[in-house]
Amino acid sequence: MHFDDTREQANFRKRVISWLEETLPGLRKVGKESSEEELSRHWQKLMHDGGWLGLAWPKEFGGQGLSAIEEAIFNEECVRRDAPIPINLLGILLGGPTIIVHGTDAQKKRYLPKILSADEIWCQGFSEPGNGSDLAGLRTRAEKTEGGWRISGQKVWTSSGHLAHKCLLLARTDPSASKHRGITYFLADTSAFDIRPLRMINGEAEFNEMFIDDVFVADEDVLGEVNGGWQVAMTTLTVERNSVAFNLQVWARQALDRLAAEVMEQGLADDTYVLERLGEFEAEVEAIRIGTIRSTSALSAGSQAGVEGSTVKLQWAHAVQNIARFALELGAIDLVLAGAEGSGYWINRYLRARGHSIEGGTDEIQKSIIAERVLGLPRSRL
Amino acid sequence: MKAILEEEQRLVVEVAERMAGNGLQNAQRLLSGAPWPEYPDHDLMANWQGLAIGEADGGSGGRLVDLALLIRTLSIRLTPCRYIDHVIALQAAFGAGLPIDFKVADEGQWCLAVAEPRTPPFGPFACRLSNNRIDGTKTGVPFGNRAEIAIIALEDNRIALAKPSESILSDSADPLAEYACLTFNGSAAEHVSDNANGGLLRATVLIAAELCGVAQGAVDNGSAYAKERAQFGQPIGSYQGVAHQLAEAQVATETAWSLTLYACWAIDSGNSDAQKAVHAAKAKASEAAVFSSERALQVHGGIGMTWESTPHLYLKRAITRAAVLGGTHWHRQQLGSALLSKISSVS
Structure with a gap:
């Protein structure tokens, strides 16, 4: 059991980092004058031209023939550097993988390359x-x-x-x-x-x-x-819960580090209650990262994607909601006054996070999935 | 990353499952006054006490995660055994760099003595070492009443190997475990190391592994009952009010197990994260074990409040072990402080 990169993975990560550090500054300059949408469009083109899209897809359809791990490494490094989201995110995350599993050869030829090139969103x-x-x-x-x-x-x-x-x-x-x-x-x-x-x-x-x-x-x-x-839809939903996990863990980490900075700025670093809550969040965010490494490792070793995605999604929604709420509970009035200079982050994060336990399958649905498929409890819905 | 169980680790789990086999029945028998069962302690002591100790140091090799898997698997069924606390003391000695004489270890129980009355979990300690003699009292020492050898945590990150002068059995909340108060009256410190932390990290993560097993066992126990008990004409596990409690417990259990596996790996590979990882693992494993056992009891309804039922055994093990080597509150705070120092060193 290894949690660090193998030598090949470390080399791959190095290549990813050097490409991102070469490419992102130029993109940010362009970004100043363009909308988020144009930026996403441009970013996907750069990824496509650089051969970084469809890392785990078969080569014959424009992919790179690597595994879920390389894809996870690439996504992780992107999110760490606040890279934009590619314009065809849902095609890349959901459409492509579902077509790869269930599509005919003609459908794969017809659709997959255009997903990567963003000719079809x-x-x-x-x-x-x-x-x-x-x-x-x-x-x-x-x-x-x-x-x-x-x-x-x-x-x-x-x-x-x-x-x-x-x-x-x-x-x-x-x-x-x-x-x-x-x-x-x-x-x-x-x-x-x-x-x-x-x-x-x-x-x-x-x-x-x-x-x-x-x-x-x-x-x-x-x-x-x-x-x-219905079976095809289940593939899409399983892929949805598993493939976004590596992004989720970095988003949660960014929110927590920002909360820690907020705590220090407000002079609360010696407050034992605050420390205890930070510790609780730290453990939860780490568990998301580690759980994701475990499930991605299992996937690339040939296991079927299972209910791990439901566990990670529950942990993530819970952690991010609690982190954002706690930031507001610290009580600085400018944090809830969206629009005051530099203060919109937490109120926006808090409000948006309420959706995390609803989107992509509600908490209740994820718990039912775990109850049925992990614990073997009887089905409670018809 | 290749965070999956390797072949030999799956084998450890298989062997441990066999040994844990009728652990719960043994536990029930022990409760009704039967003598301490010889199986599986006998096999464990004979074949598994050198696990995760290098061959050069007299052990049988393997990694810390192997031992964590063994301990977790035994704990899923609350298998009565003294092996877990014996091997935790050996691991504390090994991690601190104290020499282990396996001939002595074969002969009798070892114990790890850390806590002192009304003192924070890892000191400052009142136990004193002077002129190579130890004086003082340690409390809550698992199986300290049966131990020939104690590994004793002392001030200034020191840890020593000595024989206790006297032991008094405490009244333990956990009816399947024994805790004692140990007194040292000028006991000779046979070996002393100044790396107590190296040993306590290994010991703490193994307690976390045990709590992960307790948590999983409680979830399994609650789920089994929820499938079989019917009310309003349906198995109660088909009601979301019941099913979701158990699903939440399963998520908490999985959270703790991920953190524990990582902490074992971080210690074994000398990762700079190890200290933090152990705080996270112990905090979450304690939380998960208590939460899951409470859910298992709730799901059992009134039966869960009876002495003959199983959930209280999980709950008592969880509550007791959560207090060994640092409570949840303490580990969370350490982790919070570690996060703040990371952030302030970056900015």
């Missing part, structure tokens, strides 16, 4: 206004027609929806079947979707709602089997 059409945690109850309908399907319905909480060309879309294709068996997974074009931004409690607009009215999707854009979409 992806979003995820899973949640609906009436069906969040009860994903399998989704009501968006697909009716069979000549050469394909006509789809109608409504989706919500769609990150990147306003940028997307393509959507990982779940729709009901057999209303008479039991709810998990009548769903199909489509690779849909979003050009005919009506997409509207939603404003979050911190004022930002990260996600959207999508109205889909009689939109055609061709037969060749069904991913996996017709009515077999």
Whole structure:
């Protein structure tokens, strides 16, 4: 059992760091004059040109044929340096890996290279206004027609929806079947979707709602089997919980280090209660880092992605929420006055963090997954 | 990174599972007045006391994580054994650089004596070493009543090997363990080292490993009951109010185990993080063990309050061991201070 880099991993990390340190300063200069979106677009192009995208994808589809560990190392070093998020994050994190597992050769050829080049940007059409945690109850309908399907319905909480060309879309294709068996997974074009931004409690607009009215999707854009979409969706959700873990641990670390700096600035370094809370957070943030190293090691040694993602997601949401709340509890009034000079960070972080125990599967859903799959308790939902 | 169990580590777990086999039954028998069971102590003492001690030092090699796996696995079933405390004393001696005479270790129980009445966990200590003689009192010494040899923590980061003059058995909350108060009246210090910390780190992380086992055992115990006990026509484990408590306990247990594995590795590889990692592991393992045993008891309902039931055995082990080698509060504070000194050295 080794927690440090092997020699090859250390060499790979060195190459990553030297590329990032060469590339990021130039990008930051460009960034001053451009929007976040342009910056993300430009960043993905740089990553693509440098051969850093799709590190764990097969070479024949534009990937680099490495393992989950190299991908994790690359992501970790990026987040550490506050690199932007690539514009096609969901295509890279979710769409590509799901297509690699379930796609036909034609689908892989057709879609994977364009995900990496960001010629096609992806979003995820899973949640609906009436069906969040009860994903399998989704009501968006697909009716069979000549050469394909006509789809109608409504989706919500769609990150990147306003940028997307393509959507990982779940729709009901057999209303008479039991709810998990009548769903199909489509690779849909979003050009005919009506997409509207939603404003979050911190004022930002990260996600959207999508109205889909009689939109055609061709037969060749069904991913996996017709009515077999639930299994394909499970791949996407498992990938979602596992692949973001390395970013999560660095985000949590950044928040905690910032809290520690705040504590010192406010002259609370000798307060034993404050020290105890910091210690608690430190242990939690370390556990996320170590747990992620363990699950990534297991993945690259050939294990199937399991429920580790649920554990990390619960730990992360809990840690970041508590860190942000404690920063506000320290009681400096300028921390809650968003907009005062340099003070927006904590109130924004606190408000945004309330979503961490909701997005990507609520805490309650993650606990049910652990209860059923790790502890073997009976299923509590139908 | 290759943070997965290696072949020989999986073997350690297998062997330990076999030895732990009917640990809980042994525990129940012990409670109803049976004498201390010879199995698996006999096998453990004969074959496993040199684990994680280099061959050059008379041990049988292997890493600290191997021993942590062995201890965790035994503790999942609360297998009554004196081996754990014996081997923790050997590890404290080894980590501090005290020579270990395995012929002596074969003969009888060793114990690690650190705590003193109303003193912070790692001193300042009142036990004195002068002219190579030790005077003073140590309390809460696991199996100190049966020990031939004590490893004694002293002032100024010193630690010594000596024979206690007298021992008094304490009334332990944990009915499956024995704790004693040891007195040293001018006992000869056979060996002295000035690296107590090196030994106490190893001992502390092994207590964390034990607590991880207790935590996992409690979760397993609560889950087994939740599958079988029915109310309102359903197994109670199908209710989220029950299932989610156990899931939370499982997450806490996994958190503690990750920290413990890392701390073992950090000590073994001489990583500069080791001290911090041990604080984190001990704090979270204590928390997880207490939390999980409380959940297991709650899930058992009224039965969980009876002497014949199992959850209280986990709870008592958790509460007691959480207080050995530094309580949760103390380890968290140390960790908080370490974080602040890291941040202030960067800025």
